Amino acid sequence: MPETYLITGATLPDGGRADLLLDGGRIAAIGAGLDAAGATVVDADGLIALPGLVDLHTHLREPGYEQSETVLTGTQAAAAGGFTAVFAMANTSPVADTAGVVEQELSLGRAAGYATVQPIGAVTVGLKGEQLAELGAMARSRANVRVFSDDGFCVSDPLLMRRALEYVKAFDGVIAQHAQEPRLTQGAQMNEGALSGELGLAGWPAVAEESIIARDVLLAEHVGSRLHVCHVSTAGSVEVVRWAKARGIDVTAEVTPHHLLLTEELVATYDPRYKVNPPLRRAEDVEALRAALADGTIDIVATDHAPHPVEAKECEWDAAANGMVGLESALSVVHQAMVETGLIGWDDVARVLSAAPARIGRISGQGAGLETGAPAELVLYDPAARGEFDVARLAGRSVNSPYLGRSLPGSVRWTFHAGYATVRDGAVREADEVAALAAAVGGGR
Numbered sequence: 001m002p003e004t005y006l007i008t009g010a011t012l013p014d015g016g017r018a019d020l021l022l023d024g025g026r027i028a029a030i031g032a033g034l035d036a037a038g039a040t041v042v043d044a045d046g047l048i049a050l051p052g053l054v055d056l057h058t059h060l061r062e063p064g065y066e067q068s069e070t071v072l073t074g075t076q077a078a079a080a081g082g083f084t085a086v087f088a089m090a091n092t093s094p095v096a097d098t099a100g101v102v103e104q105e106l107s108l109g110r111a112a113g114y115a116t117v118q119p120i121g122a123v124t125v126g127l128k129g130e131q132l133a134e135l136g137a138m139a140r141s142r143a144n145v146r147v148f149s150d151d152g153f154c155v156s157d158p159l160l161m162r163r164a165l166e167y168v169k170a171f172d173g174v175i176a177q178h179a180q181e182p183r184l185t186q187g188a189q190m191n192e193g194a195l196s197g198e199l200g201l202a203g204w205p206a207v208a209e210e211s212i213i214a215r216d217v218l219l220a221e222h223v224g225s226r227l228h229v230c231h232v233s234t235a236g237s238v239e240v241v242r243w244a245k246a247r248g249i250d251v252t253a254e255v256t257p258h259h260l261l262l263t264e265e266l267v268a269t270y271d272p273r274y275k276v277n278p279p280l281r282r283a284e285d286v287e288a289l290r291a292a293l294a295d296g297t298i299d300i301v302a303t304d305h306a307p308h309p310v311e312a313k314e315c316e317w318d319a320a321a322n323g324m325v326g327l328e329s330a331l332s333v334v335h336q337a338m339v340e341t342g343l344i345g346w347d348d349v350a351r352v353l354s355a356a357p358a359r360i361g362r363i364s365g366q367g368a369g370l371e372t373g374a375p376a377e378l379v380l381y382d383p384a385a386r387g388e389f390d391v392a393r394l395a396g397r398s399v400n401s402p403y404l405g406r407s408l409p410g411s412v413r414w415t416f417h418a419g420y421a422t423v424r425d426g427a428v429r430e431a432d433e434v435a436a437l438a439a440a441v442g443g444g445r
Contacts, residue, residue, distance in 0.1 A: 003420045003437070006036045010044035010380065012370060013347040020049060022376040025419030025441055030372050044380050047413055050350050052084025052377030054357040054366050055327065056176075056254060057151070057230060057302035060086070060117070062108065063101070064093025069307040069397045071105065072431060075114035077305070077327040077396030079422035079429075082379035082412045084115050085358070085366040086305075086327075090122035091152045097122035097133035099141035106143040112431070113438025114422045118363050121145040123164050123175060127153050132164060139171040146362040149176035151230055152277075154212060156182055161216060165225035172362060174226040174252075177216055179237070180278065184208035189318065191264045191279045199268060201317070204279045206234040213237050217244035217251050228360060229253040231304050233278040235288035242297045252360050254302040255289050257326055257333035258402055262286075266402070272313045272320030273402045276306075293352060294343040300357045303330045307398030325401050328393050331381060332408040339383075340409065376419040385411035395428050 005022040012018055019034035020027055055078065061069040069077075071088070078086050088105050090096035096105060102119035109117025121138040125131050127150045138145040148168060155161045155177060164175050185208045190196050192203025213229055217240065220227035229241060232253045244251045258276065263283050266274040274280060292298040306323025313320055326333075334353065338344045344352075350369065358367025368374040389403040415423035420437040422429055 004036060004039040005042055005416070005421070006034060006039040007042045007044045007049065007380065010047055010049035012049055013350045020370070022416060022419055026376050027370065027372055027374050030370065042380070042414060046384060047380040047382055048346055049370060050082065050346065050379050050381060051354040051369050052366060052379055052415070052417065053082045053331065053353045054085045054361070054363065055083050055303050055305065056087045056147070056300060056357040056361055058086040058088055058305045058327065059091065059307065059323070060088045060105070061307060062092065063104065067309045071108035071117060072112045073395070073397040074305070074307070075109060075112050075117060076428050077325070077394065079114040079415045079417065080393070080395035080412060081327040081329065082331050082381060082415050083327060084377040084415065084417040085118060085363060086115055087118045087120050087147055087361055089151050090120050090149060091127060095122050095126050096120065097125050099134060099137040102138050102143040102145055103141050110438065111435060113434040115417055116363070116366060118361060119143045119145055120176070121148045123148045123150045123155050124160065129153060129155060129157060129160065132160065132167065135164070135167050135173070136170070139173060146171070146173045147176055147228070148173060149178065149230065151176065151178045154178050154180040154182060158215060158219065162219050162223060165220055165227065166223045169223070169225045174228050174360065176228040176230050177212065178230050179209045179212035179216070181208040181212050188279070190267045191281050193264070193282065195264055195268065201267070206236050206281070209234055209278060210236040210240055213240045217249050220251060221247070221249045225250065227251045231256050231259065231278055231302070232289065232298060233259050233281050233285060235285050238288050238292040238297055242292070245297065252299040253297070254300045255293055255298045256304045257301060257330045257337070258324055259289055260286065260293070260301070260337040261333050262402060270317045272315065272317055273324065273400055273404070275317060275320050275322055276324050277322040290337060290341070290343055293338065299360065300352050301330065301334055302357065303327050307396055308400050309398065313400045323400065325394065325396060325398055328395060329389060329401060329403050329408065331412065332389070332410045333403070335383065335410045336408060376416050378416050379412055380414040382411045382413050383409065385409070
């Protein structure tokens, strides 16, 4: 059975204070001076209560790359960061391009119990960009897939992209595009500009992203379908998305925490922790992305959590894999880049990290907010905490975080999923306890 918790004195996203009673897997009551016999009391004085965070862009690696991450360890990392739902990208082995693979991922997530795992289906068979995958079969499966992406690879063929956009209309799906023109980025190692020339690294030009976004928003308009743009990274991309939205095109966009905080200058250290695709960009791009998130041009923050084993990152820059882990640090980075700078408030944090990604992904039971009767999916966050981000805060299997050694604000103190605590007083709960609770409530759904 779900656990019962009485959270006292929490600060709500709108700045008010209240007690919250969690019972029966739901928020049973919100108000002042609540009482509940037998409930575990959580003193939330000084803590902000946010709806459970939802990540529309996570790489869990299982099946096939368990040396980097598993569904269990990835969702433990999610819980540590305050996430109660993650969308698992399709670049596994075998690729998540059939109903069987996405249902396997769904089952693994339910058994682990730390967060809802919503599989993302591949757009093309084997991520090869040659023929459409079984989109309809994945949509009709138990996984109820609504988001499709070849992330890591761009669907560069315009006819194939058009057909995919047309196909998903039948079940209100969305194509999440990794916008990267492959011919313009062959051998690319970092952002193209003066610094890439100085360092002698092949450049990844902004136009390679912007041109694909421009093409795809026009295709989405032509067929009347939904398009989602993954990890927007340039000021020019922001302007294309802004133009498309003004035109009434059904497009949404995400930005990663690292593109809100880190810049290309870090590449000068040749530290492979900073190697990522799309690459870290100029300071001017970071400012444009922050402003776009604040004004709603960019809809959400998504982590692009990309774990890798040590040997894939502790090597020379050219041979290193692209990607950074980000689930455990995302809320702190958004706090630093967006809240401390006065660009958004905590109600906006709830929107861009919970409500909007849940809406885009069409996932039930998530993003409902803190209301009486809503599912008990929430996080208690200490905004006053500050310290050096270190490996002790990484709950997943990989440690390729770009924030190690950096001072970040805030700390997740409690995470509640499906009515039970996955993180208690700053510590991720043991796997056997969480699995037993998940089984008791039907797989944490």
